[in-house]
Amino acid sequence: VVSWNSMIMSYVKAKNMASASELFNEMENRDTFTWNTMISGYVSASDMESAMKLFSEMKIPDSLSWNSIISGFAQAGKMKLALDFFQRMPQKTQVSWNTVIAGYEKNGGFKQAMELFFHMQAEGRKPDRHTLSSILSICAESADQHTGMQMHQLVSKLVIPDIPLYNSLITMYARCGAIYEARAVFDEMKPQKNVISWNAMIGGYASHGFAREALKLFESMKCCKMKPTYITFISVLSACAHGGLVEEGRSYFKSMVEDFGIKPRVEHFSSLVDLVGRHGKLEEAMEIIRSMPIEPD
RNA sequence: UUCUCCCGG
Numbered sequence: 001v002v003s004w005n006s007m008i009m010s011y012v013k014a015k016n017m018a019s020a021s022e023l024f025n026e027m028e029n030r031d032t033f034t035w036n037t038m039i040s041g042y043v044s045a046s047d048m049e050s051a052m053k054l055f056s057e058m059k060i061p062d063s064l065s066w067n068s069i070i071s072g073f074a075q076a077g078k079m080k081l082a083l084d085f086f087q088r089m090p091q092k093t094q095v096s097w098n099t100v101i102a103g104y105e106k107n108g109g110f111k112q113a114m115e116l117f118f119h120m121q122a123e124g125r126k127p128d129r130h131t132l133s134s135i136l137s138i139c140a141e142s143a144d145q146h147t148g149m150q151m152h153q154l155v156s157k158l159v160i161p162d163i164p165l166y167n168s169l170i171t172m173y174a175r176c177g178a179i180y181e182a183r184a185v186f187d188e189m190k191p192q193k194n195v196i197s198w199n200a201m202i203g204g205y206a207s208h209g210f211a212r213e214a215l216k217l218f219e220s221m222k223c224c225k226m227k228p229t230y231i232t233f234i235s236v237l238s239a240c241a242h243g244g245l246v247e248e249g250r251s252y253f254k255s256m257v258e259d260f261g262i263k264p265r266v267e268h269f270s271s272l273v274d275l276v277g278r279h280g281k282l283e284e285a286m287e288i289i290r291s292m293p294i295e296p297d
Numbered sequence: 298u299u300c301u302c303c304c305g306g
Binding site: 002003004005006007008009010012032033034035036037038039040041043062063064065066067068069070071074075093094095096097098099100101102103106128130131133134137140164167168170171172174175194195196197199200203204229230231232 | 298299300301302303305306
């Protein structure tokens, strides 16, 4: 049975649901793993019809089966259905709560997500990293610094933050314009900062008009032997554009291509155009636009 | 062997 399940799993991972279901139909001793594997395969293929069909044929769906279905509806943006299954689910697990909260977060149901978040705690269930990360995204997107700070307290109280959670905190503060708080989290990370942390922090400075701070941090990033990405340069160039740092901008653009081998994207070009255009060099701006390669993909 | 992620934020 286990080896059949593994084979089905391989087909599912290869997104070959036709072959997976062939095997599934030939199997005589299907267990819950088998069913769940198939359901999750249909869910990731966005085929909720088939997923639901299997789910309703199960005699006793376990929590993983339920969670897959909830996740599937959430990904499809059908939050009413997701919530409906969530409410009918007999033994909700931590993952169930996280799934439906993440679903509302993704679909802009911030209020519902927050309500569920408080609801789960009222039932004595502790938020974990997944929960908190969804809630922090909501605070970031809605620039709700007050809630964000409360969530920060909860993070410190409930979990040992991992790198993504730290990054969510930085992003949340940065989006709220709380640059100082963002920086405090950033510094707290000490050596475990990854590229995303650097990008989030530099982007935070850049988008709030702290051009020099952004560039300063970019320089320390390079000192730490951290490799910038195209995202980093979007922030760096936009910092230059907003700070009117024409020469620096040109030289960073050049360095991006020559030192780091990063292919310029439209975002980079638009900062560059902005930069030279705002300083009366319309000719040069036009020249850049004319020389822009068309991005194929 | 199966559930929380579309985005590097």
